[in-house]
Amino acid sequence: MMKSTFKICQIFLLMCGVFGADADEVKSVMEGDSVTLNPDPAKMQEFILILWRFGEKGSTIAQIDGNDISYPNHTEIFTDRLQLDQTGSLTIKNMRTKHSGLYKLQIEHSKGTPDKQTFSVTIYESPSVIAGAEAEMKSVSVMEGEPVTLHVPQLQGDELIVWRFGDEEKLIAKHDIKKSSPLYFDERFRDRLKLDHQTGSLIITKTITTDSGLYKAKISSNKQTLYKRFTVTVSVPGVSSGVVAVIAVAVAVLAAAAAAVVINYRLKTKLPMELLRVVSVMEGESATLNSGIKMQTGDEIQWQFRNEDSLIAEIKGETIKMYTPDGPDGIFRDRLKLDKETGSLTITNTTTEHIGLYTLKFKRGSETSYNKLVLHVKQREIAVMEGQSVTLNPDKKKQTGDKIQWLFGAEDTLIAQIKGETRTIIMFRDILELDIETGSLTIRNITAAHAGVYTLKIRRGRKPLCQTFFVSVRERKITVMEGDPVTLNPAVEKQSANLIQWLFGDEKQLTRIAQFTGETGIIITYDYFADGSFRDRLELDKTTGSLTIKNTRTEHSGLYKLEIISNGVVSDQTFIVTVKDKVEEKLLKGEDSVTLNPDTKIQRDDQILWMFGDQDKLIAQIRGGTGEIYDDANERFRGGLKLDETGSLTITNIEAEHTGFYKLLIISSRGILYKKFRVSIQLVYLSVKRLQTFTINTGLTAIQRDDEIQWRFGDKNSLIAKIEGGTGKTYDGPDGRFRDSLKLNDQTGDLTIGTCQRNDGGHYKLKIRSSKGNTNKTYIVIIRVLGDDVTDEVWEKPLMKENNDSTGKRVNESADVMKPLLNREYV
Incomplete structure (x- = not known):
């Protein structure tokens, strides 16, 4: 769910490498922006037809026929986004990641061969959301604990909204209105962000001082792109709003400077300079808040958490005191250590409850100074493949008398617990295992529905222990070469099932292609669905639930979902299958002819089709035992094709115009055979x-x-x-x-x-x-x-x-x- 800027850049560069390898021109734009693809002016002379195509299937999405501009096949993903002008330039507005890919331009002339260009377009998430002063700036002030709403203009229904915060301009919320996608949020705002789907406004509930800073919004639609900026100041009782405002402005300065900066300011009471620093640790680790001083006789130190009323530790003379039993919710009990030599405070076994502002009040003689630090505790993240199992282990060894609770999700819903010698599974009973000896929780056959935050709470006398895990679930990805079979195996051995279903498609629509009914033992394959592309290719194993696809084609790439219904309980698993082109290479080293062989015995009732080029133009076929040769409008082959009774195709007098892809399709009562050749000189x-x-x-x-x-x-x-x-x-x-x-x-x-x-x-x-x-x-x-x-x-x-x-x-x-x-x- 959370990705670093570095990883995003890596993915973006990788995509550029993959797409750009086949393109004449490479374009990269940020999600929500527009891009214009411009033809080579030299190729636009005396054109009669311009075709813009997109994707592997090369569907025409825009065209100019004479003086007429039309969009013959702009599928739903391009609705209201395309703009083609008389120069042939194609503009795609308000782009999404699904618009990444190859855009192919074909220019037909009144004379000569067509011209072609290919553009690789990559849509990526930019680490910066807006261009500084372009956006309107508003200031908002709120008291800690109160909600704050950042208002943006009324939505029209096709917007992409991106919210960023702080010195790193880190993504904290993203929402695609048209797609009705769930709110993307950053862990630092866990359970505290809401997005108004009617207005696009961002709501932060239960604000804390670390929410102070610069918020940036970008609202992209098919008509326009708007920018908004907000400076939010969260005031703490007992600390002047002016002080907090300086902290907020300083965060914005940090963003511009892109460096770790110490922010100094002076209170009205003529105190020495105050400092603001950020300390970041992983959950469960110890965090030391350094005072930066060396204690002398008579010095006094006080550590406060979030506000001046929450005193958690102090040194007065030779006495060290901890105020954790009655501190905020007892979250520091048995966790604090205070260094008598430096006054530095160490918090052991940190949890997300310890996130916030810490104030060190230091008194030496008649002068008092303040040192402010912000503690950020990162959750540990566990990534697991869908269908597999994962075990969440407590850091602390279980002791006699411990009461253990496992909670799930934003609502901290109780899913399992141990009291004494009794363990109870409350939710996810078919997939959870709770070890009574260690308190470890195992999730079996995990799916996307089980991804999220798992919180372990251990009650040990008056000492509470807390540990949090963030579990992310990845889909299984399988890659296979075209023509080869692929078997999709369930992650766990199939138990007795009432119904097994396999579905195929994408995130928006899935079509059932195979099923097994346990009661009757009957297997049904619906290979006539999905445009008949699975005909005679599917095998479902009723013992294991595995699905095999034989003689794969590129159109079999996509999302496969397995649903198992057993005693009223539904479990599912997801597979992403990619079928890559399998091409037989024919490199000519001086020869002027080449023969392409089917490598299979041809029957009299077989239909043989030979096609050439990106449009799969039919150049030869055998039907009913009779062979026929065709040529395209440009007479490219000029009698240079020969087709024999075995289905082999020979190309003679080869020139550069004859190089490229040749496709063979054999349709018979035994099924469909597909082969691809690439001829080069x-x-x-x-x-x-x-x-x-x-x-x-x-x-x-x-x-x-x-x-x-x-x-x-x-x-x-x-x-x-x-x-x-x-x-x-x-x-x-x-x-x-x-x-x-x-x-x-x-x-x-x-x-x-x-x-x-x-x-x-x-x-x-x-x-x-x-x-x-x-x-x-x-x-x-x-x-x-x-x-x-x-x-x-x-x-x-x-x-x-x-x-x-x-x-x-x-x-x-x-x-x-x-x-x-x-x-x-x-x-």
């Missing part, structure tokens, strides 16, 4: 100096008379050299850039470029046709502008280069690199 990188001559080698020792060699250059595949019938010929190329600078070796086909210029860099493509077969190679030439101090040492190293595939995603292509080591280089 090996690249060779050459790095050369400007104004020098370089040669691109074919790798041939001699060519035959009937061999044909072609050299092409650039994105337009301009023919610049060829050998045909044993005769070589060179061309000037685009813009005449190669005029009088090309030489072709008639024996090997090697191409030499003399006195190379900057614009000679780029893609050089070699095609060799011979009786032995065809070969294609692509060379990337980089022209360098160099200084004089250059070493000529050359090194070779394989390199994985990222390039865009047909889906607009970046794929890995192997490249052999020859690159000199340089002292200075300018490209």
